[in-house]
Amino acid sequence: MVRTPCCRAEGLKKGAWTQEEDQKLIAYVQHHGEGGWRTLPDKAGLKRCGKSCRLRWANYLRPDIKRGEFSEEEEDSIINLHAIHGNKWSAIARRLPGRTDNEIKNHWNTHIKKRLIKKGIDPLTHKFLDGKSSDHPETLPDKSSVHQEDDDHNSNNNKSLGSSSARFLNRVANKFGKRINHSALSDIIGSGGPFTSHTTPTTSGSECEKSTSSSSTPNSSNLHMILEATTTPTTSASTFSNDASAPLLYDNIFDDIEDMTGFSSRYLNDIVSHDGEDFLMLDGSCSENTLLFMKELTMILREDKTETTSFNGSHVTPIDEVDDYSFEGIDNWFG
């Protein structure tokens, strides 16, 4: 196989598109449909690379593209979605019918970002620049920063614990998340509860695909737990709602979990939504006090024989029978 040259081919035009080129592209796509971008330029008589054609079509010529200024509602949606997805412009665009990722990205960088800064809100973290937590709906916890911190922490943590431990803790967290999901959270959270989100995606039904996170209300059926990989208190629960009374209730949720599961609420940090799933965030103290954390997990998990005596069909060794508490050894506990 020989890779055919794309954008590097000689004689290909670059830069702004002419009306004539647009017409050729529109005519071709209307007749043959989208796709086959690599061979499209030749067939359509365009001296452009396929990539350029695809982008021109996707960002400008597509018939369903909405033109004109962004409405306030759209801007609010972008802000809220950015708080959830970070710079995942395509994910944001999927929830804003008629807007392209490029358009949203440009609008964010040229307008919204400045607007937030002017209001004293950090566009990266969606929190006030002076450090206090915001009570504005534009300050949903920023998953990009959360994940960034997660990455940062993992890289730091790996120095002392190793990457396998990080993976392991995530597995444990996920397992435990399902466990408390079954037993407690469905009762605690129910429908609605204190978790009122301001995320109001405008996705049409057909575009909802798998990430139907139309509500950030933690849903017991899709609640997981992952390692909150930072000890910095930037993802405090109080930022989750702009309702002044909500943070208190929100904080209480962890006490409720403690009451019903016996798991220390000190290990719980936050709940965030990402791609339609709600995650219980563990506090950084989990990795600092790994043994205590693991023992607590063990106590709870062992109560559920059906889930802990076998995992993925294979026998698991109780944690107290593992020779040393190396993460690799404990990992076997889950098969």
Place this chain on the structure above:
DNA sequence: AAATCGCCCAACCGCAGGACA
């Protein structure tokens, strides 16, 4: 009126990953 500056946004670039031969 001309030069400069800053903003905006369409287009480009490089990379990643799934599909396929």
Place this chain on the structure above:
DNA sequence: ATGTCCTGCGGTTGGGCGATT
């Protein structure tokens, strides 16, 4: 298993244009 195709993505660039000097 490997290499290529194809598409999608996020970050960056540069040309056009209005505002300012």
